[in-house]
Amino acid sequence: MLLNHIVLHRLRKRKQAGNANNSSGGPPPFGEQSFFTGWGLRRKLLQLGFLVAGVFSAALGLKGFLLPNGFIDGGVTGISLLTGQLTGLPLSALIVAINIPFIVMGYFQMGRGFAARTLAAVLALALVLLVVSFPTLTQDKLLIAVFGGFFLGAGVGMAMRGGAVLDGTEVLAVYISKRTSLSVGDVILLMNIIIFAVAAWLLSVETALYSILAYLSAAKTVDFLIEGIEEYTGVTIISARSEQIRLMVTEMLGRGATVYAGKRGYGTRGHVRDAVDIIFTVVTRLEVGQLTAEINKIDPKAFVVMHSVRDTRGGLVKKRPLH
Numbered sequence: 615m616l617l618n619h620i621v622l623h624r625l626r627k628r629k630q631a632g633n634a635n636n637s638s639g640g641p642p643p644f645g646e647q648s649f650f651t652g653w654g655l656r657r658k659l660l661q662l663g664f665l666v667a668g669v670f671s672a673a674l675g676l677k678g679f680l681l682p683n684g685f686i687d688g689g690v691t692g693i694s695l696l697t698g699q700l701t702g703l704p705l706s707a708l709i710v711a712i713n714i715p716f717i718v719m720g721y722f723q724m725g726r727g728f729a730a731r732t733l734a735a736v737l738a739l740a741l742v743l744l745v746v747s748f749p750t751l752t753q754d755k756l757l758i759a760v761f762g763g764f765f766l767g768a769g770v771g772m773a774m775r776g777g778a779v780l781d782g783t784e785v786l787a788v789y790i791s792k793r794t795s796l797s798v799g800d801v802i803l804l805m806n807i808i809i810f811a812v813a814a815w816l817l818s819v820e821t822a823l824y825s826i827l828a829y830l831s832a833a834k835t836v837d838f839l840i841e842g843i844e845e846y847t848g849v850t851i852i853s854a855r856s857e858q859i860r861l862m863v864t865e866m867l868g869r870g871a872t873v874y875a876g877k878r879g880y881g882t883r884g885h886v887r888d889a890v891d892i893i894f895t896v897v898t899r900l901e902v903g904q905l906t907a908e909i910n911k912i913d914p915k916a917f918v919v920m921h922s923v924r925d926t927r928g929g930l931v932k933k934r935p936l937h
Contacts, residue, residue: 851893854915859909
């Protein structure tokens with residue numbers, strides 16, 4: 615399924631940062647630490663809690679919704695569900711067998727710790743699917759697709775917060791993207807198109823369409839769990855009243871602001887080379903409306919550019935919960 619490949623990128627960055635710290639006597643590199651040593655017992659227990667909750671949530675999504683009704687998902691989970699329906703082989707065995715090559719690949723790309731946690735999470739998911747019974751909660755196909763995807767996506771997202779993945783296709787996507795012109799998202803999209811096309815051919819078009827809905831629900835849930843509710847927005851403001859706007863940002867909103875010394879290039883009055891202070895700040899999406907309203911009060915003609923920010927560290931921006 616479409617997991618947020620940004621997490622894999624972050625894991626690689628943390629590993630690289632860990633290598634740098636290790637060379638100067640700092641903590642051991644990320645991904646090379648054993649599970650119960652390293653950056654503190656509290657962090658390890660939190661990771662373990664995420665992994666356990668993720669495994670049970672994913673198992674509920676599979677056995678309580680998707681599996682009894684013949685729906686599938688993208689990625690390794692979708693391949694396992696599709697293969698199980700066609701061959702009758704147990705889903706728990708298929709999930710482990712199909713994930714093994716990707717876990718080995720993850721060992722070389724992400725490190726030993728990542729591979730160990732992923733292997734443990736996949737084995738735990740297989741065990742829960744094998745021994746734990748979940749009731750079939752609904753017969754409505756729309757609810758099955760939406761909530762089956764929701765619980766599966768929640769499981770995958772929590773596993774990723776715990777430093778592992780339950781679906782190894784993203785590791786393969788990263789590997790392919792390094793050796794081709796395709797991005798990670800392109801590779802994942804192509805793989806899932808193939809999976810759902812095969813499902814439409816071997817099962818039915820209706821099943822494939824409901825499966826796509828489950829996949830989209832799962833992907834959105836993963837994004838929410840990884841990015842959190844506080845999605846950040848970077849705001850660049852160019853105004854003749856930049857000092858008033860800076861004071862509003864710092865004193866009224868309580869946010870940090872960076873001021874760049876710039877010059878105007880071309881505008882409504884043609885070529886103008888006047889000096890101007892450019893303000894940059896980062897706010898949550900809940901504060902965007904208030905910020906734009908206050909800017910309009912100070913300078914309705916201010917030029918404002920906004921863009922999404924994946925993550926922030928330091929400064930006056932609060933960290934997201936559970937990070």
